[in-house]
Amino acid sequence: MYQLDVSLLDFLRVCRWLRIFLIYTISAVGGFLTSAIFDPETQQVGASGALFGLFSIKFVELMQKWQIVRKPCTELFSLFIALLFVLALGTTPYLDNFANAGGFLFGLFSSVIFVPYITFSTFDAARKCCFVLVALPILAFIFLIGFVVFYNTQNTSFCSWCKYINCVPYTSNFCEEGFNVLKIKQP
Numbered sequence: 001m002y003q004l005d006v007s008l009l010d011f012l013r014v015c016r017w018l019r020i021f022l023i024y025t026i027s028a029v030g031g032f033l034t035s036a037i038f039d040p041e042t043q044q045v046g047a048s049g050a051l052f053g054l055f056s057i058k059f060v061e062l063m064q065k066w067q068i069v070r071k072p073c074t075e076l077f078s079l080f081i082a083l084l085f086v087l088a089l090g091t092t093p094y095l096d097n098f099a100n101a102g103g104f105l106f107g108l109f110s111s112v113i114f115v116p117y118i119t120f121s122t123f124d125a126a127r128k129c130c131f132v133l134v135a136l137p138i139l140a141f142i143f144l145i146g147f148v149v150f151y152n153t154q155n156t157s158f159c160s161w162c163k164y165i166n167c168v169p170y171t172s173n174f175c176e177e178g179f180n181v182l183k184i185k186q187p
Contacts, residue, residue, distance in 0.1 A: 008054060011061070011115075019114040020054070026139070027053020027107035033146045034102025037153065038162050042096070049099040053107025055083070060111035064128065067120055091168040093175060098166060109139040 012020055031049015035042070058079055066072050083104070090097035112135040119125035167175040 008057070011057060015114075015116050019116075022114050023053055023057065023107055023110045024050045026110040027056070027103040030106025030143070030146070031096075031099035031103030033143075033150060034105075035096050035099040037146065037150050038098045038159065039096070039166060044096055044099055046096075046099075048096060049103025049106075052086075052100045052103035053110065055086075056104050056107035057111045057115060059108065060115050064115065064117040068118075090166070091164075093167050096166060098162075101165075106139070106142070109135045109142070113139065 008020070028047060028050035031052065032044055035044045035049070059076075062069065062072065062075055062079065069075055087097060087100060089095060090100050112131055117128050119128060163175075169175045
């Protein structure tokens with residue numbers, strides 16, 4: 001998280017508060033929407049989806065600066081390892097992987113739209129402009145589909161294995177009681 005804080009401060013200096021605010025808000029709403037679709041019986045609070053959206057800025061920034069990064073494959077690998085580690089932590093109770101994944105997805109598309117980019121040639125500028133023009137309708141489409149699915153589907157029977165994305169039962173009653181398993185017995 002320290003690395004995310006430091007890199008976001010650098011990013012904040014470059015593109016100002018409004019772009020970060022838009023990415024953060026879109027990621028938060030997308031994370032809450034995804035969580036509400038796949039786990040409608042659980043109340044979701046917190047900023048995990050929004051933080052994953054801010055983490056997706058690192059991926060988009062790396063893809064846009066691929067030509068000037070010293071070892072881009074190593075950087076991409078380290079970002080994927082960090083993402084997989086945090087998603088693996090989300091398989092424990094009280095951490096919502098649906099909000100994390102939704103925030104990351106919505107943050108990825110909103111980062112493509114709002115992150116300023118460096119161009120190296122006219123072809124590169126046209127390619128990055130096409131990415132923005134493709135990401136904008138995709139972001140609007142997944143918001144639209146998300147809201148339609150949210151209002152029309154209020155049960156979790158459409159995905160029987162989705163409960164394992166949010167909590168993996170490492171022990172027999174790990175996901176049922178959460179951290180209450182660790183209660184001390186009173187005499």
